[in-house]
Amino acid sequence: MQRMTAAPDELALLRGRAYGPNADIHDDPRALARLRHLEDEERRAASHADAPVEVSDEEEDGTGPNAPTAAAPAAADVAADTTAPRRPPRRIPRAWLIVWAASVLVVAVSVGALVFSLASIRPVSEVTGATQVATLDQPLDTTGLDWFPEWFGPQSEVVSYEYLGLVVMRLPAGMYASEVECINVAIISRFTNNGSSVGYDGPTYYGCGAGPFPPTAPMVVDERAPDELRARFPDGTALSFVFDGERVGVFMGEPTPTPTPTPAPA
Structure with a gap:
């Protein structure tokens, strides 16, 4: 049976x-x-x-x-x-599993390192407390400034602005730095022209742009500054001249209070 x-x-x-x-x-x-x-x-x-x-x-x-x-x-x-033979499920080779596990480990380590590096960067605030005090958008009238064409050349592409005895010069790309624009701040009264040469005897403040960062020239008001500037801002005041592509903005740093000296005991 x-x-x-x-x-x-x-x-x-x-x-x-x-x-x-x-x-x-x-x-x-x-x-x-x-x-x-x-x-x-x-x-x-x-x-x-x-x-x-x-x-x-x-x-x-x-x-x-x-x-x-x-x-x-x-x-x-x-x-x-x-009872026809059936194909058994295909097994994944051990070597493939090892390679896959290694790739997952590499990705995990890379992501972890990136997260750690970002987390370990100490943030720096861009807030400076600066206040804009002027906008320079009217080019300087160089009539009577015989040093200007001699200093930059008669066909100069330099655009200058005047601010309280200072001359703020927007310099074209390639003049002082390759492929970037710069600005230079100097004191107008310190330029001289003796007929054969032009000279300058005074401080200069200089800065160039880079990518999205605009050309910026900072300075601190001191005894070398023009009288007009010192009449407006006390010594020790920080100023920054920023060119945005069309005009120059003048910014003043937040004044730092001067500590009151403590009298010595009698």
């Missing part, structure tokens, strides 16, 4: 979990053991069907009661259909 196997539905379900596109049976040891058990039973049933069976003369002639009909399929054929 042929041994009965498990329900086809259960076996088909387990095979789908083992050999299908979404195979997950490797995470379920009990289901995997059950699949192996059912497949072993199926193979034993197929082997039993293939074993030689003694038949009588009537059965050999096809007239006996146990003779197979012409339309009935052989048990071995049925077993062969149900």
Whole structure:
């Protein structure tokens, strides 16, 4: 008598979990053991069907009661259909897993280093407390300033502005620095022209731009400054001249209070 196997539905379900596109049976040891058990039973049933069976003369002639009909399929054929080899799920090579894990580690370390470096930067505030006190947008009238064309040349592209005895000169790119604009601040009364040469005897304040940063020339008012400037701002006042591409802004730093001296004990 042929041994009965498990329900086809259960076996088909387990095979789908083992050999299908979404195979997950490797995470379920009990289901995997059950699949192996059912497949072993199926193979034993197929082997039993293939074993030689003694038949009588009537059965050999096809007239006996146990003779197979012409339309009935052989048990071995049925077993062969149900035991067709299935391709097992492809395993990822160990070397690929190692490379993948290493790449994830490298990315994690890089991101961590970037975050740490950004977090370790000490912030510097750009707020200076400066107040704009003037806007220079009217070019200086150089009539009577015989030193100007001699200093920069008759065809000079320099644009100058006057502010309380100072001359603020916007210098074209390439004149003092390659491919960037600069500004220069000097004292008008310190230029001299003796007919053969032009000279300057005084402090100068200079600055150039870079990318989005505008040309900026800072200075501190002191005893060398013009009288007009010292009449407006006390000594020690910080000023900054900033060229925005069209005009020059003059900024004054927030005054720093001078501490009151403590009298010495008698």
